[in-house]
Amino acid sequence: MKKVLITISVIFLLGLIIIVPVLTPIILLSNILTDDEETNMQLFCSGTGDYNKSMIDEKFNSYLDEDGNRVNPVGALSDKQNLFYKHAKKFNIDAVLMMAIALHETGNGTSNAVVNYNNPAGLMSGSKLMKFATLDKGIEAQGRTLHNRMIRDGKKTIIELSKVYAPIGAANDPNNLNKFWVENVSNFVMALGGVKNCDVLGAVGEVIMIGSGEYVIPTVDGFRVTSHFQSRYSPITGALEFHNGTDLACSKASPIVAFTDGKVKYVEDKISRWTTTLGNYIIVEHGKGVTTWYGHLEPGTSKVMVGQSVKAGQQIAGCGTTGYSTGYHLHFSVRIDKQYIDPYPYLTGSKAFSDLTD
Structure with missing residues (x-):
């Protein structure tokens, strides 16, 4: 059989990218970040009835x-x-x-x-x-x-x-x-x-997998991918790069939530002069070297501090376009130790972090 589903109340956006054959998915922190998509805001739920x-x-x-x-x-x-x-x-x-x-x-x-x-x-x-x-x-x-x-x-x-x-x-x-x-x-x-009917899109913090863990789409605006984990030409520099995460559409300052339970490892929340091209970003640890990264966050929207425990679906910040970004979206990455892995199978529920840590 086959049938449908997505996430939340209002979703926006779209981005243009040029896809090139995928390169080796190992990228270190120093080159984490050159991502991003141009986004055109468009309601995913009409909201008009x-x-x-x-x-x-x-x-x-x-x-x-x-x-x-x-x-x-x-x-x-x-x-x-x-x-x-x-x-x-x-x-x-x-x-x-x-x-x-x-x-x-x-x-x-x-x-x-x-x-x-x-x-x-x-x-x-x-x-x-x-x-x-x-x-x-x-x-x-x-x-x-x-x-x-x-x-x-x-x-x-x-x-x-x-x-x-x-x-x-x-x-x-x-x-x-x-x-x-x-x-x-x-x-x-x-x-x-x-x-x-906005209910078709789900509720804020939609659970996508339950079992060894609970996983929640990190963008409450819905599940809209604008760039995958792949080789591409940077929309900022035009240079060939490896995009080490999945970009998800979201609207200005809309809640970004923790993908699953963990402990906050790093928080950056500045107006400018960011330490990486991710702009404002948060890292959450999930044990045995697994971390999730949430990038381009809106200034002044951080809801957590280093060392704080968070639950799946708990708001950690708001959607932004800080750093190397051409429009509002979330850059979502998954790392195991220093190696980036494709987040998409985890976002769609076909894999769980327990696969990495068991």
């Missing part, structure tokens, strides 16, 4: 090109937004969420599943793709399935939904593409102007 229909229409409406040919910008899903509205209302599901899942699952309305099977959501019966008589019936089935997962089963957010809709490591995902499901669905939600 309605959909941004102009953005939805811009995405879905077909049009005539200069030669008079009909262009369908999202393939078989073009001009079908009213079907999503109808079935979202019927099943008490957010229409934008339905659209975002369908766009992701069908490759913008071009997949064989939607073109030949009228199946916009990758719905399966056993090991076989389900076929519907019309796209209306296919979207209705998507709404019913989402209703069952989100309302009946309580998988109410994009991250929770992903664990049943697109579980990482699933047998029907040999190329491990499910790990991008949360991020891609979230991207489409933003492109459509945000969900109507």
Whole structure:
């Protein structure tokens, strides 16, 4: 199965990056920091109690090109937004969420599943793709399935939904593409102007894993990745660098929370003259050499001091754009001793820190 989930009430932003083949992920403190993305603020939750229909229409409406040919910008899903509205209302599901899942699952309305099977959501019966008589019936089935997962089963957010809709490591995902499901669905939600029902995004400090530990998305604005752990060209200097963390979108001074339980090792909270290109940042220790780093924090927003114990989801500071930064976001890094590791599997719940320390 597959379904959706993300985090919080309001989320913003987007950044442009140039991706280059990934280099060796070992970086020392001296070169921790040259990251950052330019960000364009955009509500992830409309907050108005309605959909941004102009953005939805811009995405879905077909049009005539200069030669008079009909262009369908999202393939078989073009001009079908009213079907999503109808079935979202019927099943008490957010229409934008339905659209975002369908766009992701069908490759913008071009997949064989939607073109030949009228199946916009990758719905399966056993090991076989389900076929519907019309796209209306296919979207209705998507709404019913989402209703069952989100309302009946309580998988109410994009991250929770992903664990049943697109579980990482699933047998029907040999190329491990499910790990991008949360991020891609979230991207489409933003492109459509945000969900109507903010509850879909979760509550502040959404728990993403419980077991040997509790882990919480550190940005309460939601889970929106603007730059991954990878080689790239710096948006500040233009030079090739290795980006040693994951950048998450957030709005000015919105709460940044501890990813998991730990003890504060370092706090920097200045107006200027920062000691590293991370600007203001906080380090939290989690035992056996594992630390998390929270960078570009807003001046004057630090809520913790060195030596203080913090719990998962506890606010430690506010989102900022200090240091080498071109817009508001959080630079989130994970280190084990002096080696940086990719935070993304931990942020999506596919790995836990106990994997590092056991």
